[in-house]
Structures are given as C-alpha cells and as structure tokens.
Amino acid sequence: MYAETLSTRIVATAPSMDEASLIRAAQKGDQDAFEHLVRSYDQSVLRIAMNLLRSPDEARDVYQETFLKVFRNLHSFRFDCTFHTWLYRIATNICLDHLRRRKVRREESAVAETSEGTVDRMARFEDSGPHSDPERQTWNRQLSSRISGALEELTPRERTVFELRHYEGLRLRAIGEILGTTEEAAKNCLFRATQKMRTSLESFA
C-alpha cells in the first residue's frame, strides 16, 4: 500500500525520536516530524469522526480540520497536557460542533426508515469489502443500523464519552480533560449513555 510505503519512509527519517522531540521538531517547522505525529494518531481521529458522525464526508472534513488546526497551532502547544489529550480535544470539539450543527440544521440522520425497515446510510460504504461473507454483511448492517439509531438518541456529549471510553479505551479522567470537564461528570455521562444504549438495543441483544 502507498500509505505503508510512505509510513516506512517517514519512520526512517525519524528513527528514534520520542514524541516530545517530534513535537519540538515539528514546532520548528520540520514537516517530516509533523507527518510522523499525524500518522501516530490519524487513524484514531478518523475512526472517532466516522463513528461519531457516521458520514464519510464529514469524517474527512473533521480529519482535515483537526490536523490543520494542529499544524497551525502547534507553536502554542506548551506540554501542559499530553499531546494526545490536546489532539483529541481538538478533534472531539470539531466533532461536537458538527453534531450540534447537524441538530440545528436537522440534517438527515445516519439511519433512514425504508420499506425494508431501518437502514444505516453507511451500509453502502460498509459493503465495499470485496470478499465479505454475505450473512455476516447482513448481520453487520443490521447491527450498525441499530447501534447508529441508538447512538442518535444520545446527546452529542454522551455519544462522545461513550465512543472515547468504549471504542477508544480512554480513561474517564482523560476524557474529562479532553472535554474540559471533571472525571465525575464524564462518569455520569458514560452511565447515562450506557443506560440509554442498553434500553435501545435490548430487543436486539
């Protein structure tokens, strides 16, 4: 893959630099160091954006916006928190903005009601894997639709906390830092989110 080749090249240019050194080098304008930093985290950022927004176009926008913001503001990063907390804070804020704007604009939701039942708009995207098992695909489609439907019932903040804790495995303390709130508030948010999700998915489980 092209990405892997490039990744190898970049690793070769920055063989043994730790993250702090990479950040400092990137702050001085070293573009290879910046790209190395991007590649350490960009898959997570894209995954969070995809899972929160359920829209490839919006996820691409969030990816671009996040890393451009990082690029433009890296000079102001003072190591007051970890780089990944800072980066996730930027990414989740952008995602939350998208979710809130979507709510205001009443954009089309990630799931649609059709004559065949609830369909996840992302299902088309998911189907592109060439050799997937059809039964598995159907199951994944149904599951994705139900999970998307359940996630849409959550508030943007509950959704973000759930995503970061459940899928990204971040500790609630870190999530609190990212969202600019306390660990306790993040805990309450996660509790509410799991309760709502369980209720929504009870029949499916």
Next chain:
Amino acid sequence: MSRNPKCAEIVNEIPLYCYGEVSEETEERLESHLAGCADCRAELARHRSFLDLMDSRVNQESDMMLAACRNNLRAEIAREAENPMRAAWREGAWLEAIRRFARFQIPFRVPVGAVALVALGFFAARITPQRFGGIQAGVGDAMFSNVRSVEADPAGGGVRIAVDEVRRRVVTGSPRDAQIQELLVSAARDENNPGVRVESITILKDGADLESVRSALLDALTRDPNPGVRLKALDGLKAWAGNPTVRRSLAEVLLKDDNPAVRIQAIDLLTAHRDDSIVGVLQHVVQREDNDYVRTRTTRLLEEMGASVGTY
C-alpha cells in the same frame, strides 16, 4: 430487576465496574455482593453481553479513506506552507507572534522600537498634507509608482514628472456578476499568488454552469502548479463529470498529475459516469499508475465496462 436497595446500588455500579472505572473499595464491595446474589450476577452477564454486542460493530474507516485523507492534508499543508501569511492571519497566529515579540529582552526591544518610531515618522510625513510641509498631492493612494520622464517646466519654474501608477480599487458584487466573474477568472490565473488563485477558484466553482467559469476551472485543473488549487478546481467540476470536455481533462489529469490526491479525486469523478471513449486512457493508467487506490478503481471501472485491463 431486584428490588433490594443494596442490589439497586450494585446494579448502578456495574457499567463502570465493567470498564474498570470504580475504586478498589467499590470493586471489592461489588464482587463480594455478586458472589452471593444470582440476580446481580445475571445483570452483570446481561451488561457484558451488551458490551460484546457493541464490540461487534464494524469500524467504518478504511485504509483507502485514510490514504485519501492523508493526501488531502499533505496538499493543504503544502499550500499553506507556500502562503504562510494567509494561514497565519486566518488562525490568529499573528497575535501569538506579537505576544512572543513582547517577551523579547529589553535591549533588543529598545532599538527596534526606536526604528519603528523613525519609520512611523517617515510615513506620517509622507501622508501629511502640503500645508504641513508634506509631499505634493496627486500621487494619492498609488500602490506603485514608476517615474517615466522628468523635465523642467520653464513656464512655471518647476518640473514635470510623468509617473505610472498602480492603484488599489475595491470592487464588490455578486459572484454571478459578469465583471466580478471576469476579475475572478483573471485572478484564478494569477501566477504569483496561489492564495488568490485558491480563493478565486473556491468562489468560481459554484458558477461552473457558465462556460467561461468552467474553462477557468479546467485551466486551473490541468495547469495550476499548486495541488490545493487543482483540488478546488476538481471540486467545482464535480457536477460536470459527465461533460465530454471535462472528462477529457480528468483523463489527462489521471495520466499527468503528479499528486495522488488529485488523481484519486479525478478517478472518483470519472467512475461516476461510464464513457467508453476513455477506455484507452484508463488502460494506460492501469499500466503506469503507482497509487494502489487509483489503480484499483481504474481496474474495477474497466472491468465494469467489459474492457480489457491488461492488453490493448
């Protein structure tokens, strides 16, 4: 669910317990309760099966999508690197620069401040009206002056100077206005300023139904040296991917553009409409393309068109 108040308390702790987010004390209390309470154990099992269900969700992002995002980001950063002032201004980095400057050592600040004051005095004198001894009126707000000739004016006892002036004029109007469009088309070809080109293309792309605008977009797509500008032009041509002229340019981009992000966008647009006339180009692309995504899409398109992938 159990009505025992203690059970209710335990059940509330289960979600956080499963994530390992309870204190050691709570964990011990919960585990000792679970050992003796079948209802709460059943609730724990139900919660774990809910978590398993959530784990079986398929992640949506793909390697191809990630590669495309990386390419777009690289193009955008390259664009910003070419025009850092614009980016800095937009992001408020100028404010940070002023703050940083304010933190410099006093011995450095004093001479710089003095020079700034002298410069201020100099420019103030230039714009001060004549009665205060300033420069003669007439040059006005010229951006650039070039003295063409100087001759003595025997009649008046003064001199006559011929000056070429370039003045800044602010023109405002709707992007659909013919004069504005003419200016935008011209700005889109400004070879000295990629920032101006990107902005112009961004505005023009909504008016691609006009042939003059489409032609400017096609020009930018095939000739602009900046990938950011070419990507914007591609964006503007999205709705015209079925137009034969546009398709020919897209095919040309596929063959010649050195930026994979641009080629990825081009193949995405080409695949949106089937057109047998580009089979030859696509076959050529498969032969020489080094980007996996573009090659795979092109191969798939050829297969869908029933055309040969390997020989021609």
